[in-house]
Amino acid sequence: MINGKIWLSSPTMHEEEQAYIKKAFDTNWVAPLGPNVTEFEDVTAKYVGVAHAAALSAGTAALHLAVKLAGIKPGDKVLCSDLTFSATVNPVSYEGGEQVFIDSERDTWNMDPQALEKAFVTYPNAKAVIVANLYGTPAKLDELKEITEAHGAVFIEDAAESLGASYKGKMTGSFGKYNALSYNGNKIITTSGGGMLLSDDEEAIKKARFWATQSREPFPWYEHKELGYNYRMSNIVAGIGLGQMEHLNEHVALKEAIYQRYEDGFKKRNLPISMNPYLQDSKPNFWLSCCLIDKTCPVKPMTILEYLKKRNIEGRPIWKPMHMQLFYKDRDFITVRDNVGEDIFARGMCLPSDIKMTVAEQEMVMDKIAECFA
Ligand SMILES: *Cc1c(COP(=O)(O)O)cnc(C)c1O
Secondary structure, eight states: BTBBOOOOOOOOOOOOHHHHHHHHHHTTTSSSSOHHHHHHHHHHHHHHOEEEEESSOOHHHHHHHHHTTTTTTTOOOOEEESSSSSSGGGHHHHHHHHHEEEEEEETTSBHHHHHHHHHHHOOTTEEEEEEEOOOGGGOHHHHHHHHHHHHEEEEEEOOOOTTTTTEEEEEESSSSSSEEEEOOOTTTSSSOOEEEEESHHHHHHHHHHHHHHHTSSSSSSOOOOSOBBBBBBOOOHHHHHHHHHTTTHHHHHHHHHHHHHHHHHHHHHTTTEEOOOOOOOEEOOOOEEEEEEEETTTHHHHHHHHHHTTTTTTOOOOOOGGGGGGGGTSSEOOSSSSSSHHHHHEEEEEEOOOOOOOOOHHHHHHHHHHHHHO
């Protein structure tokens, strides 16, 4: 309980963040850039297992630069996860590209490889594929990457929610040609706000840093040949990130324990719900524990969420699929099944997954949920 409330996922700070910030103050490396930024990039690249990283002002900025690096031009088609946060797909529009939304499968709730294969039949010239690892659960990354590359498209991984998760022993955020992380306030670690672009391609990361600092050419005066952006991370923010990185594995372990307690607790209470699934050869970071209400049960997620809200407990609906968003009403949507994303949206919800929630508080949350089924 923080400020009288049980949170979905709030920032968890430690001592080390302050030490890095103090160092930045003491050396006057408050802005711009500075040694914390370089170190944060190095530490993150090493952790994820990618050669190069660029620290940015947001995960959305990382995705935007990934889309630019993939060479998306006006009218280009980009095949995107449908069941995700809008920030996964909006950057395609920043460059004038057109999203085609790909339905989910039921094993991980992420992009369905069969639907992706089908999409390439309709859109053989699609330039890129953007896959999100929803709620920290790795997608079927090998299959998706293989299909993408077989069609000559660029694979982009949105690992904003899945830092610390792995698939077949490899960290998420390392499967794409370009990969994005986020340090937004409620993610598994946070810098108060920020993002990271990761790639094995050194030239690409250098280009991203160039675009992110207003595309300033190396002249004594301000010389510009290209459109620029102000997307870099500050040295203060990177200091918070360095402190948080020292606790990432601990955050993942705490999140996993929360997921396990929900799974066991719902079983013990005999509730008609199941947890968000994952593949046996993957290890999620369990960023948000989610559940799905059985098809035969008439109880709706919004009823439970409102019941919890009245008791100062924060849950959240599942991301509303992108093909259902008014803004994207003109976009195509490809599915091979019974519209999996819409079904998960209708029957699923995100549970309080804050790592400062006590065991007793979590038991109380489950009791309150059980009351909705009584
Ligand atoms: C949080 C998030 C982003 C965006 O990250 P910001 O740092 O908030 O810009 C992108 N994609 C997904 C799936 C996210 O959850």
